[in-house]
Amino acid sequence: MSSTLLEVTRSAHEDVERLERLIVRELQREPANNRDRLFQSHRVRHMIELVTNTTDKLIEIYEDKDSARKDEVAALGGQTASGTTNLFSAFYDRLKEIREYHRRHPAARVVDATEEYEELLKEEPHIEFTGEEAFGRYLDMHELFNEYINSKFGEPMEYSAFLDSFTQTQKIPVHLKLTRQYREYLEHVLEYLISFVDRTQPLQDLDRLFAKVETEFEQQWADGKVLGWESNSLENGPIQSQEAVIDLDYYSTVEELMEVGPEKLKEALAARGLKTGGTLKQRAERLFLTKDTPLEQLDRKHFAKSTRKTEQNGSAEQMNSKKEVALMEAKLQRICELLKEVIDQTKENIEKKQALTYEEMEAEREEEVIQADSESDDEEQQIYNPLKLPMGWDGKPIPYWLYKLHGLGQEFKCEICGNHSYWGRRAFERHFKEWRHQHGMRCLNIPNTKNFNEITSIQEAKELWEKIQERQGVNKWRPDLEEEYEDREGNIYNKKTFTDLQRQGLI
Numbered sequence: 036m037s038s039t040l041l042e043v044t045r046s047a048h049e050d051v052e053r054l055e056r057l058i059v060r061e062l063q064r065e066p067a068n069n070r071d072r073l074f075q076s077h078r079v080r081h082m083i084e085l086v087t088n089t090t091d092k093l094i095e096i097y098e099d100k101d102s103a104r105k106d107e108v109a110a111l112g113g114q115t116a117s118g119t120t121n122l123f124s125a126f127y128d129r130l131k132e133i134r135e136y137h138r139r140h141p142a143a144r145v146v147d148a149t150e151e152y153e154e155l156l157k158e159e160p161h162i163e164f165t166g167e168e169a170f171g172r173y174l175d176m177h178e179l180f181n182e183y184i185n186s187k188f189g190e191p192m193e194y195s196a197f198l199d200s201f202t203q204t205q206k207i208p209v210h211l212k213l214t215r216q217y218r219e220y221l222e223h224v225l226e227y228l229i230s231f232v233d234r235t236q237p238l239q240d241l242d243r244l245f246a247k248v249e250t251e252f253e254q255q256w257a258d259g260k261v262l263g264w265e266s267n268s269l270e271n272g273p274i275q276s277q278e279a280v281i282d283l284d285y286y287s288t289v290e291e292l293m294e295v296g297p298e299k300l301k302e303a304l305a306a307r308g309l310k311t312g313g314t315l316k317q318r319a320e321r322l323f324l325t326k327d328t329p330l331e332q333l334d335r336k337h338f339a340k341s342t343r344k345t346e347q348n349g350s351a352e353q354m355n356s357k358k359e360v361a362l363m364e365a366k367l368q369r370i371c372e373l374l375k376e377v378i379d380q381t382k383e384n385i386e387k388k389q390a391l392t393y394e395e396m397e398a399e400r401e402e403e404v405i406q407a408d409s410e411s412d413d414e415e416q417q418i419y420n421p422l423k424l425p426m427g428w429d430g431k432p433i434p435y436w437l438y439k440l441h442g443l444g445q446e447f448k449c450e451i452c453g454n455h456s457y458w459g460r461r462a463f464e465r466h467f468k469e470w471r472h473q474h475g476m477r478c479l480n481i482p483n484t485k486n487f488n489e490i491t492s493i494q495e496a497k498e499l500w501e502k503i504q505e506r507q508g509v510n511k512w513r514p515d516l517e518e519e520y521e522d523r524e525g526n527i528y529n530k531k532t533f534t535d536l537q538r539q540g541l542i
Contacts, residue, residue: 040107047093054086061156073171077160080237162234171235173381179224188217195385198378202371204364205263212360221363228370245366252365256358264361283326292319309337449491451475
């Protein structure tokens with residue numbers, strides 16, 4: 036018996052609800068380490084993709100382009116093609132189909148789909164990382180680094196310096212950004228970073244992120260505020276590199292201009308869209324024409340053919356190329372903001388490796404492998420601790436004799452600390468200098484001095500503080516009686532007597 040369309044719809048809705056409950060269960064579980072967190076994210080992403088695919092099928096069913104769903108709903112009411120209704124006939128026809136199916140398949144049983152979906156919570160996704168990436172902790176951009184330093188727009192530098200500067204695209208001249216080599220480099224960098232985000236942050240919606248970047252970019256490009264592209268409008272003429280610029284004001288004759296050399300003249304002519312062929316003198320004469328005559332008024336025969344063909348279009352093709360490159364740079368900046376922490380960790384790791392010897396690097400690599408293998412084993416082992424002994428530095432219960440020696444079974448409560456319990460005499464004595472007790476004393480406006488050691492009651496602390504204040508009042512220095520003053524004859528008086536004699540004019 037083939038599944039009806041309504042049954043498929045009901046089953047799809049049930050699958051979506053079941054997957055949503057599994058996603059909630061998975062996200063409520065706290066991952067133990069980075070590997071477990073990564074597996075959890077990939078499992079959730081896989082389930083979200085299943086929900087999306089199932090929802091797409093439901094949308095297709097509800098759109099009902101072939102009217103199959105409409106016909107099936109009508110058949111449930113017993114309505115025939117001619118429009119007549121026969122409920123009993125429709126019911127018995129369906130009953131006959133069900134009985135026929137079970138007669139042909141006597142061993143048929145109801146399959147519980149819950150067991151199948153429960154397996155989704157146990158699977159370990161296969162995620163590929165290079166050794167340099169250390170399971171998603173660092174970036175591996177060595178190939179991109181080699182591509183950068185061997186390009187025309189790149190410059191020699193260390194790998195750690197490249198990690199600092201590969202996002203600073205505004206430093207590269209615009210005429211180099213329009214080359215095919217730079218465009219391919221940008222595509223490779225974006226491709227790698229997107230792949231890295233997909234592997235380490237599978238729940239990140241990059242499509243929505245890039246859509247927002249494109250919207251903001253369009254507005255900034257229209258206003259001419261894109262970083263690094265503010266003053267590079269093609270409306271002002273072709274782009275000229277620093278090497279191609281020749282200030283004609285310094286030359287008064289063609290012979291003086293010829294001393295610049297054929298290559299410089301060729302670059303200057305190409306930058307202005309003029310022909311670059313001919314002898315040295317012809318090139319100099321052609322360039323010298325632009326000293327007093329604007330490019331718009333020059334004879335068309337001096338311009339290159341490619342310049343003539345694209346003149347009417349306003350270099351629209353080059354403008355589109357600039358916009359595409361600028362958009363890729365904007366996407367690169369945004370994805371690097373997303374990976375800022377990973378980039379910083381990668382730089383720290385590279386600087387650390389540069390200070391290690393080969394033997395130390397090998398020892399560290401072996402230690403990481405052993406640690407990764409032991410993490411899963413330690414998690415699966417249950418610690419046997421029936422006496423509920425405190426844990427030691429190795430994560431295991433301390434010996435019972437040590438527990439008794441330090442008196443860890445003896446409880447001390449401190450009212451000043453909010454009735455917090457301290458187990459063992461040593462912990463109790465140490466807590467008087469810890470933050471919890473100090474905070475409690477500050478709340479009582481009492482200084483936490485040695486006088487208040489061993490006092491845990493709020494009332495006792497207040498009474499002792501009042502006694503200390505009274506004792507300090509008796510022994511307090513009184514300037515009126517104890518401050519000494521001396522007259523011209525060398526007689527010594529206290530402040531009160533000296534002031535009285537001075538007022539009477541006797542001193």
